Amino acid sequence: MNTRRDFLQKMGASALMLQLSSISAFADTPDLIEQPYEGKVLRVAIMGLGGYGTRVAEAMKACNKAKLVGVISGTPSKVKDWQAKYSIPETNCYHYENFDQVKNNPDIDAIYVTTPNALHHNQVIRIAKAGKHVICEKPMALNAREGQEMVNACKKANVKLLVGYRMHFEPRTLEVIRMRNAGDFGKIMFFQGQCGFKIGDPTQWRLNKALAGGGSMMDIGIYAINGARYMIGEEPVWVTAQETKTDPVKFKEGVDETIQFQLGFPGGAVASCLSSYNINHLDRFFMSGDKGFAEMQPSTGYGPIKGRTHQGELTQPITTHQTVQMDEMASIIFEGKKPVVAVDGEEGLRDLKIIDAIYEAVRTGKKIKLTA
Template structure:
């Protein structure tokens, strides 16, 4: 019991409050200490859309992150959000003027929550303005963009983090711990299913110019990223196949459904699916010689549910994932905390390299090797 508590607190789960893991014959309840005191990360939100609304609301429960700036192309949103979250007019910017955050001492970092195609230039501009950057996933449209973003932030001496909220989710981290501790034995197979039926055909996610792709970029990245941290290795090859049943809604360059397979140096294989045309796809399954672990749902906004060969895993918490993510990212930026599963720009870049390979495999129909 004490060993598990110490391990989870070391992983940075202390921000979560109370959480519980159920075994087959026993229940372990872990009450974690509050996040260590320290300075508050002052954050400007860029792109005031639907997900930014969730982030902003969740941040009201953050202990070490606060909204101190807003960036949007919609004046009405800047006004209403500014009034709602107490952001003064001199800390509200549009997309043309936001380089001026350079002169704003009340902003430490900018959280980029805009359409995928805008990430590259906006992240580079934020770094040049001397601010740390948190960028929603996918970090960019391709590996070339990702490398340029990482290089720009390094040159500016600023951190680049990616919004991988599941990297701080306790059941995810418990399965990661079990695999690392050898409790599942040698890993043999991973399955990741990520998808939903997308609605409004005019939204930016179905616009190649803004999204850079389709289901793979938006939802499939959960399965792709998940297989890497669940297996604990980097894949060395990929194969992939695309299925498209609605060519009006899913135009050229916007994938409806992609299945992809990955091979790992230790012999593990992964089979994943991403889709914009199927519901009930939110499952991770990790199989080892000694046991298995499953999350279903695996990447929703919660509650995440899990089980292993020993029984169910259960979580109790009153804190939204985004609040935990922002507190942990504050600790990374301000305290130098090292998360168990990385969330830095290099992590985001590795996903983009694999996404490039998946799209190449779809086009060629062959196996694409990863360097």
């Protein structure tokens, strides 16, 4: 292909010099040129080579500050496939019985846990004892008790525990938070979070209470909980909740199909949210204040996120969430960067406490008070 060469050869000398002069002037403005990253790179092993682990691996190809260097899986064939696809050395491959040996591997800095929810607690604690930083998918654990034990283990081992809250780095989400902090919406009075889709294969682990810890609430309801917190900017002080189940065969005991829940906040705002495994086309956040509003739809999907406020459409850049997340988490681990919205273990624990309260409210029919 000589297209560019032919083009340059056909250009007049003066035009070429003008172009080169413009490039030179542009280069003299360092803020306008993205400099190649030369800092420390976070070397990551992914634990759990399923659908989401694959999504993270693909997104990391575009990272500047993070790199996929290892895998942990219970399926040997997946390990071999990933080795070939991502050029992973044999020395960085582990299975669930022997991954504690990662403590002797200086080529891995952190492990990203993308296994089923019920496995997180034990795996994160083992990773901490091996002296590696942990990134854990949400929900961080099955309940707040497990979450607290994970936080304690990582603190004791002096390693970071981060949670895969990719929306905390999404540009349009951050713009809404910036506007709220600037007072553009005035006093926040109401939030609505709708998260739902019709789940498929009835044999999958997400519909197995022993592995998932629940149903739609654990998988997607957590987005509405977390979204209410970061959009309103406060921690809820009470919760009420109701469950609807139309298919007890598919959604067995302990696996919620649809839960409606309400949150109350100290500033007077209320949130009305819905989480469902049996209703399609639910991925919407809406927030109203006495001076304006914000609406996001889709609000938490893999993208593109779309939204508008009383000032107009949100036009911030569309990003690959996991790429930005991993680069930002590298900065948190190595540079001590403070994100706009926390992604640490304590943040994950706050959501787990609310989930515990929602399930208690469903069980008892009572308003449950929340404590810090």
